[in-house]
Amino acid sequence: MRVLSEATGLGVSVQGLTHIYAEHGNPLVVLDQLDLALRPAEHLAVTGRSGAGKSTLLAVLGGLERPQSGSVLVGDVDLARLDGDELAAYRRDLVGFVFQHYGLLGNLTALENIELAMTFTGLRTGPRRRRARELLDAVGLAERADHRPNALSGGEAQRVAIARALANQPRLVLADEPTGNLDDENTAHVLDLLASLPAQLGCTLVVVTHNHVVAARAARRCLLEHGRLVAVP
Amino acid sequence: MATRSIGRRLGRAVLTVLAVTLAAALLSALLIVAGTARTRVLSQLSKGGPLAGIQVVAAAPDPGQVDTDNPRPGQPRVLDEAARQRIRALTGVRSVVALISTPVRVLPPDPPLRGAPSGTPPDPFTQQMTGVDTAKSGQLPITVVSGRLPAPHSLVEVAVTESYLRHLQLPKQQASRVVGTEVELGAPRLFTGDDRVRGRWTRAIIVGVVAQGVASGDVIAPIEQVRTAQAWTAAGDPTGDTASPYSGLFVIAKGISRVGEVRAAITQVGYSTSAPENLVATVQRYLHVVEIVLSGIGLIALVIAALGITNALLAAVRERRNEIGVLKAIGARDRDVRRIFLIEATLLGLWGGALGTAAGFGISELMGAIVNHYLRQQGLAAVHVGAPVAVLVGGVAGSAVLALVAGTVPAQRAARLPARQAMGET
Numbered sequence: 001m002r003v004l005s006e007a008t009g010l011g012v013s014v015q016g017l018t019h020i021y022a023e024h025g026n027p028l029v030v031l032d033q034l035d036l037a038l039r040p041a042e043h044l045a046v047t048g049r050s051g052a053g054k055s056t057l058l059a060v061l062g063g064l065e066r067p068q069s070g071s072v073l074v075g076d077v078d079l080a081r082l083d084g085d086e087l088a089a090y091r092r093d094l095v096g097f098v099f100q101h102y103g104l105l106g107n108l109t110a111l112e113n114i115e116l117a118m119t120f121t122g123l124r125t126g127p128r129r130r131r132a133r134e135l136l137d138a139v140g141l142a143e144r145a146d147h148r149p150n151a152l153s154g155g156e157a158q159r160v161a162i163a164r165a166l167a168n169q170p171r172l173v174l175a176d177e178p179t180g181n182l183d184d185e186n187t188a189h190v191l192d193l194l195a196s197l198p199a200q201l202g203c204t205l206v207v208v209t210h211n212h213v214v215a216a217r218a219a220r221r222c223l224l225e226h227g228r229l230v231a232v233p
Numbered sequence: 234m235a236t237r238s239i240g241r242r243l244g245r246a247v248l249t250v251l252a253v254t255l256a257a258a259l260l261s262a263l264l265i266v267a268g269t270a271r272t273r274v275l276s277q278l279s280k281g282g283p284l285a286g287i288q289v290v291a292a293a294p295d296p297g298q299v300d301t302d303n304p305r306p307g308q309p310r311v312l313d314e315a316a317r318q319r320i321r322a323l324t325g326v327r328s329v330v331a332l333i334s335t336p337v338r339v340l341p342p343d344p345p346l347r348g349a350p351s352g353t354p355p356d357p358f359t360q361q362m363t364g365v366d367t368a369k370s371g372q373l374p375i376t377v378v379s380g381r382l383p384a385p386h387s388l389v390e391v392a393v394t395e396s397y398l399r400h401l402q403l404p405k406q407q408a409s410r411v412v413g414t415e416v417e418l419g420a421p422r423l424f425t426g427d428d429r430v431r432g433r434w435t436r437a438i439i440v441g442v443v444a445q446g447v448a449s450g451d452v453i454a455p456i457e458q459v460r461t462a463q464a465w466t467a468a469g470d471p472t473g474d475t476a477s478p479y480s481g482l483f484v485i486a487k488g489i490s491r492v493g494e495v496r497a498a499i500t501q502v503g504y505s506t507s508a509p510e511n512l513v514a515t516v517q518r519y520l521h522v523v524e525i526v527l528s529g530i531g532l533i534a535l536v537i538a539a540l541g542i543t544n545a546l547l548a549a550v551r552e553r554r555n556e557i558g559v560l561k562a563i564g565a566r567d568r569d570v571r572r573i574f575l576i577e578a579t580l581l582g583l584w585g586g587a588l589g590t591a592a593g594f595g596i597s598e599l600m601g602a603i604v605n606h607y608l609r610q611q612g613l614a615a616v617h618v619g620a621p622v623a624v625l626v627g628g629v630a631g632s633a634v635l636a637l638v639a640g641t642v643p644a645q646r647a648a649r650l651p652a653r654q655a656m657g658e659t
Binding site: 055058059062063064065084085087088089091092093097099101103104105107108116117120121164167168176 | 234237238555556558559560561562563564565566567569651652653656657
């Protein structure tokens with residue numbers, strides 16, 4: 001995959017991150033003084049039981065949620081200091097998301113879904129379409145360019161979602177249960193694709209999963225328990 | 234993307250567009266019909282001529298009646314070309330059409346028209362014959378009920394008014410029956426030597442039946458025909474009462490709002506004037522109230538349609554929370570999301586507005602056809618149902634703007650959804 005050859009990963013430094021949800025007036029602490037340090041191009045898998053706060057951690061790292069307390073530095077970007085438009089620009093330019101439910105827009109084709117990510121960068125149609133085709137080709141779905149998501153298998157849809165996540169040459173890729181809806185064969189295919197990113201493209205990769213097979217593919221593994229990360233050997 | 238989103242939820246979009254279509258159709262049809270009715274009513278008041286028309290008679294103004302629509306004229310006064318030029322030069326005057334009127338003895342056709350109530354030919358009668366430049370008939374209060382106006386400069390063609398039909402005991406619904414018949418017209422002249430009146434008789438073909446407010450009289454003819462008859466009559470008039478070259482003028486002001494000003498100026502020149510100024514203003518006020526009421530009904534329909542758009546878009550926002558979250562996750566700003574929903578709303582409004590305005594125009598054309606059928610049966614001139622450009626453009630643009638406003642709340646709600654929605658409900 002040469003389409004992202006110039007990207008370099010970002011280091012991540014999280015210190016004292018606390019995140020609390022108010023459930024019917026009762027505070028629910030999901031992240032409690034959490035610390036995390038990631039080197040550029042590192043591949044981390046975060047495991048934990050359902051509701052442990054894995055997705056919340058990912059949402060904060062990706063700028064989908066603001067850190068309530070503590071500091072979150074991605075490269076030299078302090079996420080707590082960004083306003084709404086700056087957070088949108090951070091998500092657009094530095095982060096690539098891969099969701100369990102793929103997050104493809106049903107009214108757009110596979111090609112258009114990938115293009116959509118580049119629309120917000122202001123890239124013109126021609127280069128945008130060219131790059132979307134290169135990415136589809138890179139994930140082995142060039143012939144499915146004009147198919148809509150409901151005409152794709154789960155594995156194909158997730159590969160399109162990975163291609164879209166890579167569209168703007170992200171330096172941090174965040175995957176939330178990327179194989180949660182896939183069978184074994186597609187899981188292996190998608191994992192191969194994701195695992196190749198840090199080595200081939202140099203981007204930092206954080207995968208959240210409760211699947212130990214998926215976690216085993218990461219260079220580093222942590223368990224999220226009681227709001228904090230515990231290293232897993 | 235907005236188009237695709239609409240297309241994906243086609244059923245709901247069709248229903249929403251339909252609501253806007255019905256509302257826009259109702260509003261535009263009401264406005265077109267109201268506008269046509271307004272034209273018709275005002276046209277009746279001015280007998281088909283311009284509303285800014287003023288009749289000037291060859292008489293001095295009566296000082297006590299200058300502010301009334303139809304004042305009683307004062308003493309006869311010569312209205313010649315110099316006076317016409319003076320009036321033409323007044324500020325606020327758009328054009329001046331000269332009128333000549335002279336008495337004629339009218340001899341209806343003998344034998345009488347087939348089907349006339351009595352079998353005996355009607356008696357001859359004396360009436361005024363009015364000469365106008367028929368090439369300028371568009372500037373005069375003349376409505377053709379049947380046939381056409383005499384050709385300009387013709388010496389053998391005349392038009393008659395509905396009162397001629399009454400002399401023949403024909404209902405006005407049968408106006409077309411006199412078109413093409415022949416009439417004899419005798420200009421009288423008093424020969425003082427033997428104190429007898431002799432006539433100069435001519436035959437003319439009736440080419441049309443008209444309703445007119447130019448002058449009293451049954452016969453409208455090209456000005457040359459009437460001038461010849463007038464000269465014959467004037468030669469035997471020892472009093473010189475018929476010496477005025479023009480019996481009247483029809484003056485058109487530059488807009489109905491300047492009629493009063495022009496009438497006052499003509500009074501200053503020294504001639505009596507009349508115009509349905511006060512009547513038109515009163516009727517205009519009533520018609521304006523009717524238009525406001527009709528517009529209100531249409532606007533209520535449009536507001537209901539706008540609420541439909543709001544409801545449909547709010548439902549779309551609820552259904553697309555995850556999609557909106559994904560858009561934000563891949564870099565869309567709040568204003569990008571807002572724009573997408575506003576474009577959707579505007580497109581729904583545009584489509585609905587365009588369809589509705591077209592439908593409204595169609596409905597008003599249909600109503601116009603029905604009304605015209607009725608008017609023709611009654612022997613009245615038909616109305617032209619015209620859709621003003623402002624109604625057509627306003628119907629489409631107004632619907633789009635209303636939809637845009639209706640889409641504001643859903644768009645704002647979508648823009649404020651947290652990006653976390655991309656990962657599902659928390």
